[in-house]
Amino acid sequence: MITIEHLHHTYDLDRPRPVPALRDVSVHIDKGEYVVIIGRNGSGKSTLAKHLNALLLPTQGDVWIEGMNTKDLQHLATLRHTVGMVFQVPDNQLVATVVEEDIAFGPENMGVPRGEIEERVDAALDSVDMIPYRRRPPHMLSAGQKQRVAIAGVMAMRPSCLVLDEATAMLDPRGRRDVLDTVLRLHHQGVTIVAITHFMCEAVEGHRVIVMDEGTIAMDGTPREVFDQPTRLRQLGLGVPPVTELAQRLHRRQPSLHSPLLTVQELVEELCDLPIPEGLRT
């Protein structure tokens, strides 16, 4: 799906002080993967994301999306429908005054026939669970709902990959949960997901976590592998979710408890499987 080979990106290349943002990044992402990218501010996460649909082009190296090189301008239109992007602030991404028209904007521009546009809009609205809101003005929706409309707008172009750059940062806990559930559903439908986040408890939802630091890939593994190294993560300006830290501490004192555990549910289950002392049971 995505192959990145020796990618370098430098901002302000022609200025006196060029800023290297990516240094020799090579990574391969398979079709249908759910990859979460974490890393401290300025580590190059967003720069990397912008290379995935040619919003930025390599200073050096290559990015291949389904066999298309992003430098090859004849593929630009196809590339942009193949990889859809969702950013932090949905308001910047909504263009129409009615939800369904906003979602139709992408396919209309692609020259999709009328009948099929309707079909796509229905499917996109359904995939983010927003059908009841189709005739509403987007600015009257909550932030989480707007973000789901933004995702639907992207999904109507039938991309095979969805890139989310801190798409949950501005949302309240319910809005965040709704967006994450939507992303999970799209993932189950076979869409490749690349999500950038600062919330460690969101990073555990993916199948693979890539940790960026100073423009390079510092760690790459399953959430369990990555979050099993709290010291290393802390050196990289990150951390582990509180529940994982709690499980790690408990594991030190009761080795039969597994570690790392990534969710509240997992830890509660593990503890309940232990023999519970008399008097603690109600």
Next chain:
Amino acid sequence: MKPALQVEDLRHTYLAGTPFEAVSLQGVNMEVAEGEIVSIIGPTGSGKSTLIQHFNALIRPQAGRVFVLGQDLGDTNLDVKWLRRHVGMIFQSPEQQLFEQYVGDDIAFGPRNFGLDRQEIRRRVQKAMHAVGLDFEGFKDRLTFTLSGGEMRKVAMAGVLALEPRILVLDEPTCGLDPATSSNLLSKILEIRDNDGTTIVLVSHDMESVVRLSDRIYVIVDGQTVLEGTPREVFPEAELLRSHGLEAPQVTQVMCGLRNRGVEVPVDLLSVCEAEEEICRCFGFADTQEQ
């Protein structure tokens, strides 16, 4: 202790009398003592922003009363300039408000506007930069647009702190920051209160920040206070919070999860260390921690 901030039955309706009329606040009551850190949490659209915009008279009370540092904000003779000097507001993504070329000038803008003398301005800029953890000599002559996101946010905060406000209102201060930067910023906020006795009002969706800073919490839903108390009182109300689209910190969720499965453990725990001790005690795990 006398309250720094008092809100009595505050109501606010946007675009009243038009077809777009929207009720935002419907009877909020709150009280914040001097030197206290109080968090306001609530789902999007619950009226949190409308409420805090009253605190420096960006919005005047339509019905009900707001007192800040003893001043009635409904008073038509209110000295707004005085109020804004004492109530510092740091909105979401304040780094977007930087406009000067140099860090030092940006931070000095407020005190200069209030006509302070050079030496006093320098002292305040130095102190404010120290408070947010920016080295004065190292940063004062840096160009603002070359800073990282976290540094810009600290500069913006220092600009507000340089006014030496008695009340500081922070809207989502850690949003978009990485874990290390946000943890560092939270410690700085605690220090500001501990060193200067500044009263702090925090609005946040990040319960881990709320739990680390707050003395007390107000939960606002649909423009009304639905719950108020210390973090230990508020967060064990997991069901109520969830029904309003909020959630407790993960540690409290673990304890509530155990309780729901019939294990008799205390639920009013907030930090990882407390939970570790309590679970080890209840389950009879090894007593001494081996490092």
